[in-house]
Every structure is written in C-alpha cells, then in structure tokens.
Amino acid sequence: MKISRKKIKKAVVRKIGSIDFKIIGIPNFHWSDFYHWLMKISWLQLWVIIISFYVLINTLFTFLYLGSNGGIANAKPGSFIDAFSFSVQTMATIGYGAMYPTNVYTHILVAIEVFIGLIGVAMITGLMFARFSLPTARVLFSKVAVICPYNGVPTLIFRIANQRHNWIVEAQIRVTVLLSQEVTSEGHSMRRFCDLKLVRSETPMLTLTWSVMHQIDENSPLYGWSEDDFQNVNNQGIQFFVTLTGLDETVSQTIHTRHVYRLNDIIWDHYFVDVMSTGIDGQNYFNYSHFHDVVPLSTRQDHHT
Known part of the structure; x- marks a missing residue:
C-alpha cells in the first residue's frame, strides 16, 4: 500500500x-x-510554558484594565506598566493597596483574574510536586556486552550497578531480543520478540553491581550464531531490550529503567575487568572507573597458564 x-x-x-x-x-x-505531556517534557520546556502563560494572561488583563477608563486608582491614565503591575498584584493576591479598583467593570475583572490565579497556582503546585516526587532509578549499564564462556557454555554478559547509596529491593531484570523480520508459511512478514532466559533474573537487593548472564544453549534464540552473524549488515536491526524494576528502599516506591544493546555493542571473546579489589588496608573496594572496560579472553587464558 x-x-x-x-x-x-x-x-x-x-x-x-x-x-x-x-x-x-x-x-x-x-x-x-495534556497532563501526561506536561509530565513528559523537559524542565526547560515546562518553565518556558509556565512563564509564557503567566506573561500572556497578565498582558491580556492589562489591555482589559486599560479599557476601564480610570478604573484603577493611583494609576497613570493609559499607562501599560501601571496596568500590568496591577494585574500581577491581582493575580498573586499581593494587595499592596496603592492601586485598587474603582468601578464595577474593574471589580469584575479583578474577581475573574483572582480566580484564574488561584486555579493556576494550584495546578502548577500540583504539577511541580508530581514531577519532583516521581520515582526514578539511577542505574548504570555497561556500555558494551560480551560473549565469553561460562561453565563451558558461550554466554552473553553485561553488568549493571546502582549509582545511589541505597538498596533496590526485589530487583528483577528482563532481557528481550527483537529479531529481524521473518515470513510465516502464510506469507505474513513480522518481527519477533523473544525473551532470553537468564542465569539469574532477580536479586533480593541491588546495592553494588550485578552481572547479567544469558547462556547461549539449544534453547536460546541466539544458538548457532557466530561472530560474523553479529556483524552482518542484514542483522543490524536486531536489538536487545533490557528492563529493570525494583523497590527503592528510601521512598518505598517502585522504580524502573531500561537500556538497549545493539549487535555492534556486543564484543566476542572478551570478558569484563573486575571492579572489585582489596586494598592494602584489607578493605574491599569497587573501582567503577573500570566498569565498562573489557579485555580479550586470551588475556585470562594467558594469566591462568
């Protein structure tokens, strides 16, 4: 079509x-x-919208006040600045007292603007609180994934880390691969999502790091693939979607995050550098500066020999 x-x-x-x-x-x-859209946009965009709305409403009422023929006491006749200042004071219910309405037309405008101001403050306050209280996760995903032997089986491995100094309780992770299009026997073309079985898909608490592993055995959709298959241009639409959910112990709310690995993010015959070491003081240290580092498999084999 x-x-x-x-x-x-x-x-x-x-x-x-x-x-x-x-x-x-x-x-x-x-x-x-509209509310979902306001929650989704960036903070800069939100502030631009709020300020623009504030200036627009006050400007509109300013022109309405200018048509009141002296309806604002102590304001210069035809003064845009005085009328705008009176509008700002009215909307914010400041009430300095130097300027006040003197006729029925201006009183009606003041009542309408005060009502709009109260509604606006309530809505903006609620929106700000909702955005500030929205639970978020600060989880670090390794920039690459590797394929190396694990108990004699080729295994896809990547690692994650909790960047906050608290616990993510009952953390659960799921990995799904989006395969390239296939044609059914009826001639339908579609893309398939396949869940990857993980060695461990949940942990009671995520505090430091977690190596997520998928063994490429007979039950894996990646079984039989070679390094050339990962570099094939026709397979570059294949992606690995990672989703993590858990309970943030600080705010007692469910948090989630996601990450995507492409085929060119996966390195064969490499393994991750160990980030845990013991200092001269006998304490255990985690060096996250090497979190994304990998080395060839031959390095480990040479080390063992």
Missing part, C-alpha cells in the same frame, strides 16, 4: 531502541493527554 505525501508529513516519529518508526493514523497530541 502506497502512502501519500500528505500522510507522510503528518506521520508521528517514535523511537524503538535505535530505530525510528513513523506512525500514521495516530495523532501526535491529544488534549486528554
């Missing part, structure tokens, strides 16, 4: 891992999702 230029221009871009998809038939924005 061919797609018209008009529909292409209205397409919504959605990113899945490192691949951009253009969605047609679903609007980019819906007013019922």
Whole structure:
C-alpha cells in the first residue's frame, strides 16, 4: 500500500531502541493527554510554558484594565506598566493597596483574574510536586556486552550497578531480543520478540553491581550464531531490550529503567575487568572507573597458564 505525501508529513516519529518508526493514523497530541505531556517534557520546556502563560494572561488583563477608563486608582491614565503591575498584584493576591479598583467593570475583572490565579497556582503546585516526587532509578549499564564462556557454555554478559547509596529491593531484570523480520508459511512478514532466559533474573537487593548472564544453549534464540552473524549488515536491526524494576528502599516506591544493546555493542571473546579489589588496608573496594572496560579472553587464558 502506497502512502501519500500528505500522510507522510503528518506521520508521528517514535523511537524503538535505535530505530525510528513513523506512525500514521495516530495523532501526535491529544488534549486528554495534556497532563501526561506536561509530565513528559523537559524542565526547560515546562518553565518556558509556565512563564509564557503567566506573561500572556497578565498582558491580556492589562489591555482589559486599560479599557476601564480610570478604573484603577493611583494609576497613570493609559499607562501599560501601571496596568500590568496591577494585574500581577491581582493575580498573586499581593494587595499592596496603592492601586485598587474603582468601578464595577474593574471589580469584575479583578474577581475573574483572582480566580484564574488561584486555579493556576494550584495546578502548577500540583504539577511541580508530581514531577519532583516521581520515582526514578539511577542505574548504570555497561556500555558494551560480551560473549565469553561460562561453565563451558558461550554466554552473553553485561553488568549493571546502582549509582545511589541505597538498596533496590526485589530487583528483577528482563532481557528481550527483537529479531529481524521473518515470513510465516502464510506469507505474513513480522518481527519477533523473544525473551532470553537468564542465569539469574532477580536479586533480593541491588546495592553494588550485578552481572547479567544469558547462556547461549539449544534453547536460546541466539544458538548457532557466530561472530560474523553479529556483524552482518542484514542483522543490524536486531536489538536487545533490557528492563529493570525494583523497590527503592528510601521512598518505598517502585522504580524502573531500561537500556538497549545493539549487535555492534556486543564484543566476542572478551570478558569484563573486575571492579572489585582489596586494598592494602584489607578493605574491599569497587573501582567503577573500570566498569565498562573489557579485555580479550586470551588475556585470562594467558594469566591462568
């Protein structure tokens, strides 16, 4: 089915891992999702919206006050600055007393603006609290994953670390691979998600590091793959989606985070540098400066020999 230029221009871009998809038939924005949209945008964008709305409302009431024909006491006739200042004082319910309404028209405007100001303060306060109290995770994922033997079986390994000085309780991790398109016997073309079985998919507490491992055995969708398959251009759409959930012990709320590995992020016949060592004082130390470092498998073999 061919797609018209008009529909292409209205397409919504959605990113899945490192691949951009253009969605047609679903609007980019819906007013019922306005709160969700405000929670999703950046802090800079939010502040721009709040300040713009504040200036716009006060400017609108300023022009309305200027049409009141002397409805503001002690304000210079036709003064935009005085009318704008009166609008700011009214919306914030400051009430300095130097300027005040003198006729029914201005009193009505003041009542309307005070009501809008109260609603605005309540909404902005609630939005700020919701954004500040939103539980987040600071989990570090290794920049690469490796494939090396583990108990004689080729194993996909990457590691994660809790960057906060607390516990993530009942942490659970899931790894799903998005395979390339396949054609069914009926001629349907589709992409498949396959869950990877992990050596350990949960831990009672995540405090330091965790090496996540998937053994590439007969039950693995990666079974039979070679290093050349990982470097094949036709397979570069394949991605590994990692999701982590757990309970933050500090705020007692569920947190989650995610990460994506592409095929070119996976290094064969390498292993991770050990980040744990013992100092001269006999204490155990974790050196996270080597968290992403890997070395060839031959290095370990030479070490053992």
